[in-house]
Amino acid sequence: MSELVFEGTTYEVPPGNTVLEALEVAGVTIPSSCRSGVCQSCLLRAVEGTPPATAQAGLRDTLRQQGYFLACCCKPDGSLEVVRPNDAGLRHRARVARVRSLNATVAELTLECDAAFEYRPGQFANIALTCGTVRSYSLASVPTEDPHLHMHIARMPGGIVSGWVHDSAKEGDFVDLLGPHGNCFYTVGNFGQTLVLAGTGTGLAPLYGIARDALRHGHTGDIHLFHGSIRQEGLYLVEELRALSHTHSNLHYYPCVLEGPADAQTHVGALDAHVTSTLSTLRGSRVFLCGHPDFVKMMQKKTFLLGAAMKDIFADSFLPAKTVTA
């Protein structure tokens, strides 16, 4: 018998039975369909204990590393505490440590949070203001390099959280932080693999975290970081990224703007075309895409057609909040 804790209740899993079967016998309904590890409907996440490798076959590396597994293939060989995928985020209290502007429209919000907030650079978290408004922002910081959490926040017209960050947030203010969430992050290993990171606007935030996380882990393969904006003044962290590419010969930084004028090192033209013309093939590469949903969707297809395997394409679309103009 293995012990299974699910939503605060302890169940017994008889030998040879799966987590899905044990929960169903106990009257707990988990979405399921093929019951053979193909459809991935019965995805759960282990927060304590390690699911057997057979229960994680076919899942993305980023999901595996976060303890996700398929209940229909999981015959536990030890005790497990599991949650539904969307219950994984916990609420933390975070203190504003600093707000600084990165350019005319983007601010960097630095939050001080307890160590229990464990995240991977590139994941996102939800900021909940006391008024109840919640917005998602990606994490640009790297735990071992930055003492606090960094988020890049663009001012949105009528934006409640972005307006607060830009106009009134000050050191010592408190917010609630929920998360972390998301599968767009660096997984350690395959150090010689080429990494391609492309993002528009504040899509740079997760990429900045991912690139530095890869370097910190000693990634030796080429890391191509493309950042696109409409005009030159929309780019940010330009000096930091140039400096970083000088100290790391495998990091290549490509700033790109749709409309000129631009400085000599900045490419003028569409970002997708700049990526595909710079890199002729993506066979064997790992790809990270962040930013505007249309850009992300288009690039997923283009990078896949250029040879990147589906499991090696990690994407995070930034959807505007639905209540922005309410």
Add this chain to the structure above:
Amino acid sequence: MATLYETLGGQAAVEAAVDIFYRHVLGDDRISHFFDDVDMERQAAKQKAFLTMAFGGPHNYTGADMRRAHAHLVARGLNDTHFDAVKENLEKALSELSAPAELIQQVLAIAESTRNDVLSR
């Protein structure tokens, strides 16, 4: 007796085939426009479920699901030519994976059995 799905290599074979097959489909001008607005991730999951079925593996596909899933494409002009193109790409992908000719024919026969449902007939 081993099923066709097992003979082809089970889930690992599906994983390998879906990338190659889907890349052929998206790169085929005759049919790629049907995939312009799709969410790649969700689409890949569907391709995987479809290939699992075509390989004779575990699945929950019914004729009604096939009809529902393709009705909007039929409204946009999906016809036999496009169905044939998809089958051609499937054959190409399986050949690239060096699947034996006889098994390829079995997979294509399973795919063929969905034609009327896919085309809402």
